[in-house]
Amino acid sequence: MDTILAHYVPGAGRSKFRDVVAAIRGAIAQGVLEPGDQLPPVRDLAWTLGMTPGTVARAYAALTDEGATEGQVGRGTFIARPQPPVQFVPEPWVESTLAAEGDEQISLFATALPDMGQVALIHDGFARLAERAPRDLLAYPSRAGFAPARRAVLHWLEGAALGPIDQEDIVLSHGGQSGVSLVMQSVLQGRKPVVLLEELTYPGFRRAAQILRADVVSVPMDAQGIIPEALADLAQRHEAQLLCTCPEVHNPTGMFTPEARRRDIARVARQLGLHVLEDDCYRLGVARASSYRALLPDLGWYVSSLSKSLTPALRIGFAVAPRAHATTLRRAAEHGFFGLARPLADLTEDLLQRPETMAIAEKVRARLQSYTRVAVNGLGGYDLRWGDDVPFLWLTLPEGWRAGSFTKAAASRGVQLRSAEDFALRDARVPHAVRIGINAQIPLGRFESAIARLRDLLDNPPDGMVV
The missing domain is CATH 1.10.10.10 (Winged helix-like DNA-binding domain superfamily/Winged helix DNA-binding domain)
Known part of the structure; x- marks a missing residue:
């Protein structure tokens, strides 16, 4: 005592x-x-x-x-007495059972973030929530009550090149996918609206459009992204209302769309009155070109989240409207779910205003980069697309391999990948390629082992595979 x-x-x-x-x-x-x-x-x-x-x-x-x-x-x-260090044990849903008996299964199906201190920060954030005023837990969420959280998000988005923006343009959502749905609800009109998607694209775009009974049409791409001439033709032919794109870190290829190409795409959108939704969830560094919201002040929408930089568990996302449509976006959220739970909004405010959070995000980024370097060292002799700030890699397979066959062969050797087919629409051309997620929740040695297995499979394909 x-x-x-x-x-x-x-x-x-x-x-x-x-x-x-x-x-x-x-x-x-x-x-x-x-x-x-x-x-x-x-x-x-x-x-x-x-x-x-x-x-x-x-x-x-x-x-x-x-x-x-x-x-x-x-x-x-x-x-407490000192405890031995806790080793990471993957959850059952992370590890596949597709491996042959005796093989060590490693999931590279999706990006998995390392804990660089964000778990402790979140724990502390929840403890701070208990000190909030009791009345905040006895009322419906309100726009005014969420203003501090939106200001914290505004600070978090400083590197996004969004053009003129204030906290009133931001709506908090349940992760990036919820933000995508909110934008589509704000834009799409009529009995059968049409949404344009890149020919290889984030599957969540397609699912959100289908829920709203919209048709989806794929737009051809080249090495710099969407082809403006093809976009103009398809947008006019189908009377499309919305284009969805990932120009900073294209999912799944990791491609970057440069400024000049973005301006050409924005010119087409402006001429046709086509809204453009930019998904920026995978960017880890500072934006390298203007966002479509900056290029299209009346038609550009933006969505991001904390899922690829801190944690996907909290489902914290944000959608940003063009100034002219801020009220429409806000109503879509308020009429759909009344806004986030107040404790989650307060936690967002707490996390994003603390200087430790930015430092932890940088540590996450650095750790992911160390895994990327291991993958590039192992697979660099093949057609591999990668980037220091891209938490996955895109491997175009050698002649003779099909994406589906390669993922099955990799699974038989204990490595789970995602095929290019998962990211394509029915009418799109599908390359023979796979996406390799950076799983930084496993020791670097295990990750290197998985890359070595893939390299061995590429170097020594099964008999009859190569033509």
């Missing part, structure tokens, strides 16, 4: 609960409290400090959650 009292400073934190946590942490840091030492009973410490038992119990629980203490049923709370 005296040990904790010696480190207890009332008012040092933002609440009594945090003061207790800080006192115990300080005693542990100075070695005054050692592993195995028992903390005072909750009621005794609460009486001594002049606070409720619930406050002390909450402090003990927070310390246990972070691993500083451990509870023993019927005995009390003790300073």
Whole structure:
């Protein structure tokens, strides 16, 4: 008891609960409290400090959650003893059962982010939520109440080259896919609207359009992205209302559409009154060219999220409307789901306004880059598209391989990939290629092993495969 009292400073934190946590942490840091030492009973410490038992119990629980203490049923709370490092164990849904018996299965089906401190930051963010005003948990979400969160998002999007923008142009969504749906609801009209998609494209565009009973038409591409002449022809022929594109980091090829090509595409859209939705979820660095929202102030829409930079678990996304359509986008969200849950909006505000978050995002980016370099070293002799700020690779297969056959052969060797066919519409030409996701949740050695298996498969195709 005296040990904790010696480190207890009332008012040092933002609440009594945090003061207790800080006192115990300080005693542990100075070695005054050692592993195995028992903390005072909750009621005794609460009486001594002049606070409720619930406050002390909450402090003990927070310390246990972070691993500083451990509870023993019927005995009390003790300073935790050092534990061996926890090894990452993939969830059952991450690991496929397609591998042959005895093989180590490694999923490169999608990007998987490493924990570079964001989990602890999120835990702390949830703890801060408990200090919010009780009235915020007894009312429907409101536009005004979410203004601080939107301002935090505005700060987060500073590297996106969005043109003139303020927080009123932003709508919080349940991840990037929800943002895509909100934009389509805001734009599409009539009984059978038409949405134009790149001939290889993010499947979520197609699914969102189908839910709204819209037809989808693929637009041919070249090495710089959408071909403007083909876009003009198809948009007029089908009376299309919306084009969906990923110009910064094209999903699935990793292609970048340069400024000059974007301006040509924007010119076509402006002439035809075609809305353009830009999905920017995969960009990890600063934007290298103007967004379509900047190039098309009346027709350009933008969607992004935290899923590829911090975590996909929270489902935090944001959609940005052209100035003339901000009210329409806001109504689509309010009429559809009344807005995010208030705690989630508050957590968004907390995360995005903290300087640690930007630093952690940079660490995530750097770790992904280290995995990318391993993949390039292993597969660089083949037709491989990659980038330092692209969390996946695009492998065009050697002659003789088909994408479906290669993914099956890779799975038989314990490596799960995604075929180009997954990203194509029925009428689009499909290259013989695969997307390789950077799975940074597995040790780098396991990732290197997966790349080596793919290299061996390319170097030594099954008999009769190469023509």
